[in-house]
Amino acid sequence: MKPFVYDLNWDEWQDWVKENGESAFRAGQIFDWLYVKRVFSFDDMTNLPKALREKLKEQFEFVTLSEIAKYQSQDGTVKFLFELEDKNAIETVVMKHNYGNSICVTTQVGCRVGCTFCASTLGGLKRDLRPGEIVAQVVKAQKLLDETNERVSSIVIMGIGEPFENYEATMNFLRVMIHPKGLNIGQRHITVSTSGIVPNIYKFADENLQVNLAISIHAPNDKLRSKLMPVNRRFPFNDLVEACKYYTAKTGRRITFEYALMGEVNDQPEHAEELAQVLKEMPLSHVNLIPVNFVAERDFKRTPRDDIFTFQRILEKNKINATIRREQGSDIAAACGQLRAKHMESK
DSSP states (O other): OOOBTTSOOHHHHHHHHHHTTOOTHHHHHHHHHHHTSOOSOGGGOTTSOHHHHHHHHHHOBOOOOEEEEEEEOTTSOEEEEEEOTTSOEEEEEEEEETTEEEEEOOOEEEOSSOOTTOGGGTTOEEEEOOHHHHHHHHHHHHHHHHTTTOOEEEEEEOSSSOGGGSHHHHHHHHHHHHOTTTTOOOGGGEEEEESOOHHHHHHHHTTOOOOEEEEEOOOSSHHHHHHHOTHHHHSOHHHHHHHHHHHHHHHOOOEEEEEEEBTTTTOSHHHHHHHHHHHTTOSSEEEEEEEOOOOTTSOOOBOOHHHHHHHHHHHHHTTOOEEEOOOOOGGGTOSTTHHHHHHHHHO
């Protein structure tokens, strides 16, 4: 297969033009056509010599993201179900906030992590996405926002898949997103979320980036976390905590711990107290409480609203900063993996 035109980051484009006997400034022109003017054809790159455009056609191709479905929520959330070149499907979500537009991107077709409450794992992992297939989701979203003269202001890597199991592609995606000649998204406006792939948390800490890190924790101890998240059997809870301590010590940046509340499973006061004791060892931390989404194939119920506030108050009493995630797109099955699961079932 040819590489995708979005696969290459800035440094790689500079290497490519040099290796192909072109002037260095051509890399800037290509980047400008891809990420500022956002064209989807080499023929539209009109300030490039025809010979260079032909060379690009020979060596690269644009990502195929065919729109299977597009749903718009009453709250402004837009969810896309895209078909890839190999007929696999992925999801991308555009969320409207009072501070701007956030894009949630997918990094894998399916997921092998196996969280028992998540629709993304239904059907297992099909394959990793290439860097360009992740980049293309943001470009597509930005093209949608171009219609109303808006722009992508933040990115969350929280769609289908485990980004730290597709680590190199995710890092290349980040390099494209943050480059000032590209989409120029501020590093602190990007968050990558992992279920706890411990070796790559250490690796990410050493990347010298200002990108935010979120950890899906969902339980305060080893036994319960292994029951909810099979990945905990590969990377036990205590190892994850040590990796988080390394990250905060190395970067000086806080970690957001995502905690999906499931009725009578992990939402009791004793769970909140235990979680608080764990996080007291990590002063640079924040807990994002998430009322669990209903997934027909899963057997979890939502925590009552009053119990969510009780959980939050216990954390805050213990000096742990905690917020409750604002729900968006619930009327369009915007929870991760739900549209793809329905599409797979229909096929």
